Amino acid sequence: MDGQLSLFDNSTDDLRNEYNDLVKTLNYHCERYYNDDEPEITDFEYDRLNRRLKEIEKEHPEMISPSSPSLRVGWKAEKGVLVKHNVPMLSLQDVFSKEEVDEFIDTTNEALGEGTEYLVETKIDGLSMALRYENGELKLAVTRGDGINEGEDVTMNAKVIRDVVKKMPEPIEYIEIRGEVYMTREAFDKVNRKAEEEGKKAFANPRNCAAGTLRQIDTRITKERDLSLFIFNVQESRGRTFKTHLEGYEYLKRNGVTVIDHHYLCRTKEEVWEAIRKIGNMRGELPYDIDGAVVKLNSIRDREILGNTIKVPKWAVAYKYPPEEKESRLIDIEIGLGRTGRITPVAVFEPVTLCGTTVRRATLHNQDFIDDLDLGIGDTVVVYKSGEIIPKIKSVNKSKRPSDWVRYHIPEYCPVCGHKLVREENTADYKCTNLSCKGQIVFRIINFVSRDCLDIKGFGEEYIRVLVEKGYLDDIADVFELKDKRDQLLEDKIFGLEKNTDKILMQIESSKDAPAEKVLASLGIPNVGKATAKELMRNFDSIDDIGAASIEDLTAVGDIGEISARAIKNFFEEEENRKILERLKASGLRFEAQREEIGDALSGLAICITGTLPTMSREQATELIEKNGGKVVGSVSKKTSMLLMGEAAGSKAVKAKELGIRIITEDELRSMLGQMI
Numbered sequence: 268m269d270g271q272l273s274l275f276d277n278s279t280d281d282l283r284n285e286y287n288d289l290v291k292t293l294n295y296h297c298e299r300y301y302n303d304d305e306p307e308i309t310d311f312e313y314d315r316l317n318r319r320l321k322e323i324e325k326e327h328p329e330m331i332s333p334s335s336p337s338l339r340v341g342w343k344a345e346k347g348v349l350v351k352h353n354v355p356m357l358s359l360q361d362v363f364s365k366e367e368v369d370e371f372i373d374t375t376n377e378a379l380g381e382g383t384e385y386l387v388e389t390k391i392d393g394l395s396m397a398l399r400y401e402n403g404e405l406k407l408a409v410t411r412g413d414g415i416n417e418g419e420d421v422t423m424n425a426k427v428i429r430d431v432v433k434k435m436p437e438p439i440e441y442i443e444i445r446g447e448v449y450m451t452r453e454a455f456d457k458v459n460r461k462a463e464e465e466g467k468k469a470f471a472n473p474r475n476c477a478a479g480t481l482r483q484i485d486t487r488i489t490k491e492r493d494l495s496l497f498i499f500n501v502q503e504s505r506g507r508t509f510k511t512h513l514e515g516y517e518y519l520k521r522n523g524v525t526v527i528d529h530h531y532l533c534r535t536k537e538e539v540w541e542a543i544r545k546i547g548n549m550r551g552e553l554p555y556d557i558d559g560a561v562v563k564l565n566s567i568r569d570r571e572i573l574g575n576t577i578k579v580p581k582w583a584v585a586y587k588y589p590p591e592e593k594e595s596r597l598i599d600i601e602i603g604l605g606r607t608g609r610i611t612p613v614a615v616f617e618p619v620t621l622c623g624t625t626v627r628r629a630t631l632h633n634q635d636f637i638d639d640l641d642l643g644i645g646d647t648v649v650v651y652k653s654g655e656i657i658p659k660i661k662s663v664n665k666s667k668r669p670s671d672w673v674r675y676h677i678p679e680y681c682p683v684c685g686h687k688l689v690r691e692e693n694t695a696d697y698k699c700t701n702l703s704c705k706g707q708i709v710f711r712i713i714n715f716v717s718r719d720c721l722d723i724k725g726f727g728e729e730y731i732r733v734l735v736e737k738g739y740l741d742d743i744a745d746v747f748e749l750k751d752k753r754d755q756l757l758e759d760k761i762f763g764l765e766k767n768t769d770k771i772l773m774q775i776e777s778s779k780d781a782p783a784e785k786v787l788a789s790l791g792i793p794n795v796g797k798a799t800a801k802e803l804m805r806n807f808d809s810i811d812d813i814g815a816a817s818i819e820d821l822t823a824v825g826d827i828g829e830i831s832a833r834a835i836k837n838f839f840e841e842e843e844n845r846k847i848l849e850r851l852k853a854s855g856l857r858f859e860a861q862r863e864e865i866g867d868a869l870s871g872l873a874i875c876i877t878g879t880l881p882t883m884s885r886e887q888a889t890e891l892i893e894k895n896g897g898k899v900v901g902s903v904s905k906k907t908s909m910l911l912m913g914e915a916a917g918s919k920a921v922k923a924k925e926l927g928i929r930i931i932t933e934d935e936l937r938s939m940l941g942q943m944i
Contacts, residue, residue: 282323286330289320293336348420348917349412353443354502356395356411356418357575359561359585365540368562371584372536375564378573384565386512387542388530390585391497392556393449394478396425398498403438403522405431410481415577421481427490430497435522440506444519446498450477451554454493463605465713465728472657473556495555498526511565532565547588551621559587592651593619594664597644600631600675602682604706608698608791610688612637612677614660619650626650626658633695634677645669681706686841689834691793698793700838702847703742709735711791715743719797720789721778725771733761743789744847746775747854779855783810786856790848793834801893802826805865810848810858814839868940869897873906877920878913880933888933895940903928911936 293316317336324331362368376383395411397418408425412418425431428448435442450458450473458476459469470476480492501515509515516526529549531542539562546560563583564570573581595616603611612631619626629650631637640663642648647667648660680687681699683706688697702711712731716723723746734740737759739752749756750772762768781789787810788800795803806824807813813821813835821832838844852858874897876888883891888911889899900907903922910923910930923930931939 282327283330286320286323286327287332289316289323290332290335293317293320294334349417350407350409350420351417352397352409352412352415353399354397355575356397356414356445356502357579358414359390359583360579361559361587362584363587363589368540368543368584368586369536371562372539375573375582379564379569382534383569384511385533385539386530386561386563386565387533387539387546388499388527388561388563389546389553389557390559390561391447391449391499391527392474392558393447393497394474394481395445396421396448396481396496397443397445397502398425398431399441399443400435400438401441403435405433419482423486424481424483424489427486428494428496430495430525432523435524437518437522439504442504442507443502444498444524445500445502446496448477448481448494448496449473449555450480450492451495452556453554454495458492465710496525497528498524499561509567511567512563513565543586550588559585561585590651591621592649592661593621594647595619595650597642597646597648599644600637602678604681604683604699604704607710608700608704608707609691610677610681610697610699612675614642614648616648616650621650621652621658626652629658629660631660633697635695637675637677641665641674643668643672643674645672683707686843687837689793689837690830691834700791700793700834701841701843702791703843708740708742712740712743712746714791715746715789716778717789720785721781722785723771723774723778725767725774730762730771737761742847744850744854747779747851747856749775779857781857783857783860786810786851786858787813790838790844792838794831795835799826799831804860808860814845814848865893866895866940869895872897872908873900874898874909874911875900875903875907875919875923876911876913878916880911880913883933888936891936891940 296316320335324335362371372385397409397411398405399407399409405422405426407420408422408431409418410421426433452473455470455473455476462469470479476492477494480489480494483489498519500512501509501519507518509518513530513532516530519526529546531538531545533539533542543560543562546557550557561583562585563580564573570580570582575581595618597614597616599615601613601615603613605611612633614629614631616627616629631640631642640648640660642660642663645668647664649662649664650658651661652658677697678688681701681704684699684701684704686699686701686704689700690697699707704711709728709732712735713728714720716726716731726746731740734749739749739756739761740746753768753772756762756768757765762771782804784797784801784804787795787804788797802824803813804810807816816836818829818832818836821827821835822829827835839848869892874892876885876899880888892899892911903910903919903926905926907923907926907928910919910928912920912923912930912932920930
């Protein structure tokens with residue numbers, strides 16, 4: 268089936284048959300997606316079928332089936348839905364020395380008697396999640412939340428984690444188990460590599476990435492990021508009792524559940540400490556991060572005897588390993604250029620072994636960080652691993668400083684193209700703003716054609732990368748010269764066959780109708796995104812006028828600070844940028860502002876939008892608010908005037924209620940603007 272076929276290529280009967288087949292096929296694969304670890308088709312193929320379904324439904328609403336996947340939230344998790352805990356998900360008391368571990372064991376033995384059994388396990392650096400099963404079927408997954416009363420429902424996301432068992436082969440009436448959701452280092456590196464390629468901010472560590480991923484609304488993102496899960500406790504059970512922790516593990520393992528894979532049964536203080544040392548020594552060899560070792564009672568009855576405090580169980584503690592530190596000599600500082608043009612200094616030092624792995628590089632973040640360290644080439648630095656994985660420089664041993672020492676300063680010019688760097692407003696980051704810089708051309712073009720900019724549909728990242736590699740695109744202006752290379756594009760099969768090639772070339776031509784604010788946003792000027800570009804075009808008659816404006820003129824525009832103004836000024840003064848701007852203007856892009864009458868019904872109001880509105884998209888609602896003098900903000904705070912709320916609203920609605928902020932519906936917004944509902 269060709270997803271590009273026109274609706275009028277089929278007779279009505281054929282079209283109806285095609286539609287019914289699509290509904291059946293998509294429902295089948297949607298079910299496979301949630302309940303099977305090996306879906307039969309790729310996300311790309313699913314999306315292609317889904318687009319075709321929506322195309323038919325848009326043109327023929329009379330055909331829409333009640334079972335159509337478009338009528339339900341097919342892969343959307345209900346973010347912000349809170350669930351009461353059946354069993355509190357308590358934290359653990361942290362201990363940091365052998366003496367504290369010994370004290371815990373002495374106190375426990377005094378209460379329970381000598382010969383008490385202890386388990387020492389790896390403490391996974393992730394986030395807690397409880398799974399509830401009824402008669403073997405997974406019914407609910409919930410995060411720790413406040414640990415006492417309630418957590419967040421993450422069932423849909425849990426179902427796409429491969430370690431989560433959806434049906435136990437040896438079912439009992441009810442069981443709730445608790446585990447730790449985490450990311451392997453390999454999965455984490457893959458996510459950050461993709462973020463870098465797409466010009467997005469990288470995650471700081473695997474735990475933060477796992478936490479953000481588990482709460483994603485789109486479960487396809489959760490599945491793509493490849494989360495993992497270790498179960499470390501049976502919280503509650505009915506239909507079967509377990510005398511010991513290890514007995515619970517054996518039952519879970521028979522049912523395919525992944526439990527903590529490094530645990531040691533101990534009876535003395537010496538055995539417990541030796542197990543802690545063993546786990547500590549293996550930290551660098553594990554494929555995932557741990558942030559300590561857990562010491563806990565094996566007997567369930569003994570746990571019940573000791574009980575819990577309000578915050579922690581009395582029958583377990585978490586030993587936290589001290590960060591390993593070593594000195595090394597700084598050999599060099601390399602300057603890296605990210606896909607977004609951001610400059611990153613990286614320290615290169617003599618190799619040292621930390622947590623079982625050899626490290627020789629660590630990020631220095633920015634010039635402010637370097638200044639705070641008072642760092643120069645040849646310095647002796649103290650290196651450690653944050654979270655047992657990320658090498659960092661802690662300090663400088665100034666007593667070992669060489670006689671010819673000079674404090675290091677990041678160069679003023681781009682290491683790839685040699686153009687002067689610009690500091691981003693309200694940050695310590697420097698960026699290269701050259702539109703022709705080879706180190707960031709792919710990202711610049713991706714931004715150029717994106718929805719918030721020129722919105723060239725069908726012109727995706729894969730095409731852009733191939734076009735850059737094959738020499739079709741050296742800068743953003745080359746996009747509009749592709750029409751002159753149609754025959755060569757067809758010969759190289761860049762866009763596939765003739766039909767798709769002409770379709771994309773037509774989309775490129777259509778993008779010339781984009782308003783000037785979108786053209787301005789597409790240029791990649793530091794700190795000039797969609798909202799700022801719109802504000803600038805409200806205050807200037809053309810992009811050329813913005814380029815000719817003084818710093819004073821620019822800072823007179825709302826939300827434009829001096830750093831942003833200088834970045835804009837520097838951008839337009841760059842000769843290479845001016846050449847590209849002339850080519851863009853010659854290609855037919857709009858540089859003149861189009862004045863629209865702005866109402867004042869919402870003047871001075873800061874409005875946040877949440878949930879799914881009945882008849883408007885988020886973009887349409889934003890446009891309506893801005894056309895009537897209001898400002899759309901991304902989060903709820905004391906400065907927010909009101910919250911426009913649709914269905915499936917999450918945490919923003921809760922916060923608005925807490926702050927006493929007025930909540931309105933789409934109908935109420937339209938009434939405020941005097942529109943027909």
